[in-house]
Amino acid sequence: MSILLWGLIRDQPMSAVLTHLRRLDAPVHFLDQRQVLETTVEVDGGRTSRTVVTVAGETFDLGRVHAAYLRPHDSTQLPGLRARAHSSPEWRHAAEVDQVLNAWSDRTAAYVLNRPEAAAGNASKPFQLRAIAGAGFFVPPTLVTNDPDQVAEFIRMHGDVIVKSVSGVRSRVRRVRSTDKLADVAACPTQFQRRVPGTDVRVHVVGVEVFAAEVDSDADDYRYARALGHRDPVLTAIDLPPEVSVRCLDLARRLGLPVAGIDLRRTPDGEWYCFEVNPSPGFTYYESKTGQPIAAAVGGRGGESGPPPPGSPAHRMEAGF
Structure with a gap:
């Protein structure tokens, strides 16, 4: 049995975990996304489903994995691939490798940190806020809208307001300024919250x-x-x-x-x-x-x-x- 790591070696958390495991001489297999074009994934959907990964001629049976740490990036956006047309064989190959490995990550019996289906909740901050409140934490008054009038009313009500992305896309949290053009929210739903001091x-x-x-x-x-x-x-x-x-x-x-x-x-x-x-x-x-x-x-x-x-x-x- 072994531990699977999937991601990029230049990614600092991935590198730190890999270094820790190698220092302990743990049975770890690192699946490097930089080699995605040299990677194939074969799924045997017979009586006993089996997924085998081959990288540069070396084969690895994912059935041997008992634990996995995942920090994959979008392989189609790696250098040498992001500029290619979506119809190119290389782009399609990278996308298919990601798709099959993500599907395996969601269904495997191995202990996975973290499963893609669980991480998908990060794409909606309002969804997260429900879980946050359910766990007993305070949640600031929040508005998600693309209506400038609603934003103006929210600011009148709460005064000190911050703005951030409503999705999982990284954004810079900042206070709403008097010079901000509130009409711009009409182009994209945006999240506003009362600023909490502390x-x-x-x-x-x-x-x-x-x-x-x-x-x-x-x-x-x-x-x-x-x-x-x-x-x-x-x-x-x-x-x-x-x-x-x-x-x-x-x-x-x-x-x-x-x-x-x-x-x-x-x-x-x-x-x-x-x-x-x-x-x-x-x-x-x-x-x-x-x-x-x-x-x-x-x-x-x-x-x-x-x-x-x-x-x-x-x-x-x-x-x-």
């Missing part, structure tokens, strides 16, 4: 482990602090109140995400708001600032990645109990 806390859930980092920054979006002319954020590892840790674990379970990056904010009154959940978090930034062993948790302590033992808390989480 301190950002990024939480990474890995199975039943919780890693929290407090972020000291005066920027509206600390990810872009330097680009916006603010000082660099200062990150500190913290212990969450037990009830907040439980909510984070419950939220990840509700969304079917063994690995999740959860964005929280603690208000001056001690209330905990949650804004969104990243199903494929770039945890290495936080790990490098806090020293938290997130890659080791994803890779498995001692290289023992895979389904938790039956009856354990982690098993109950994976099973959705």
